[in-house]
Amino acid sequence: MGLDITVMIADWSWLGEVPERERLLRLRNAWYADETGLWDHDAPVVDGDWNRPQGPNSTRFAVYEFLHTLGSYKPHFWATHYWERVRDHADPLLRAGLDALLLGLIWGGMDGESGETDRDFFSEDPEVSYGLLVARSPAAVRELAVTWEGARPRLDGLREAFTGYSAVPDGRGGDFDAFARLLTEWGRVLTEAARRGWGVVGLSE
Numbered sequence: 001m002g003l004d005i006t007v008m009i010a011d012w013s014w015l016g017e018v019p020e021r022e023r024l025l026r027l028r029n030a031w032y033a034d035e036t037g038l039w040d041h042d043a044p045v046v047d048g049d050w051n052r053p054q055g056p057n058s059t060r061f062a063v064y065e066f067l068h069t070l071g072s073y074k075p076h077f078w079a080t081h082y083w084e085r086v087r088d089h090a091d092p093l094l095r096a097g098l099d100a101l102l103l104g105l106i107w108g109g110m111d112g113e114s115g116e117t118d119r120d121f122f123s124e125d126p127e128v129s130y131g132l133l134v135a136r137s138p139a140a141v142r143e144l145a146v147t148w149e150g151a152r153p154r155l156d157g158l159r160e161a162f163t164g165y166s167a168v169p170d171g172r173g174g175d176f177d178a179f180a181r182l183l184t185e186w187g188r189v190l191t192e193a194a195r196r197g198w199g200v201v202g203l204s205e
Contacts, residue, residue: 003073004205005133006031009193010061012121012138020123024132027201030057049188061198064189068181073133073204079182080107082166082174089161097151098183104144105134105186106202118199134202138193145194148187155180 008027015023030053051063069075080102087095103109118137123129136144159176166174193200 004071005073005076006071006203006205007064007066007134007189008061008201008203009064009189009196009198010201011059011196012199014057014060015121015199020121021125021128024122024129024203027061028203030055030061031063049185050192062192064185064192066182066185068178068185071205075178075182076106078174079179081168082162082179083107084110085168086158086162086165086174089165090158091154094151094154094158097147097154100147101144101151101183101186104136104140104147105200121199131204132201133204134200136200138197138199141190141193141198141200145187145190148183148190152184152187155183 008031010027015026018026049065049067051065052058053061053063065071066075083098083102087099090098118135118140119129119132121137122132122135162174162176162179166176189200
């Protein structure tokens with residue numbers, strides 16, 4: 001699990017100006033490309049957890065910096081792994097909310113069934129969509145943001161069950177505070193994207 005993740009919020013209408021096969025490249029170039037991307041211009045403005053671009057298309061996307069994961073995907077993977085061990089012991093309302101939230105972002109579900117995504121917006125061609133970990137449309141983001149707001153006040157009620165049931169067979173248990181922080185940061189991503197009417201994209205490195 002040496003994978004990293006870069007999470008962006010982006011204007012879906014701007015991405016929709018080009019064909020599906022070109023949308024992911026457009027987003028990547030806006031952030032990475034030496035000649036057309038952000039790094040050929042002034043460095044991004046750091047606004048709390050956000051990197052705000054200053055180059056071309058600067059009003060079309062922003063990059064979220066997870067504060068406690070150093071960009072690694074591993075904490076996201078472990079969060080879902082621990083959730084699978086804890087969820088049967090969670091309050092039913094919280095369980096339904098976190099199931100929906102995690103399925104909509106980073107979890108494959110108990111039986112490996114993937115949650116709904118919006119990967120088709122970019123391309124069904126694996127050569128084009130390679131590296132796409134998360135894709136949620138503005139409509140899906142609004143629903144997930146509402147789901148998060150419903151789950152957030154109940155989250156601390158999971159602490160005892162998480163501490164008691166998250167341990168994997170080798171005895172290693174999850175850190176509830178780290179789990180809650182990660183979900184809270186995803187909540188920030190969803191809230192800001194919903195406020196702007198944008199989608200959410202997670203790209204592997």
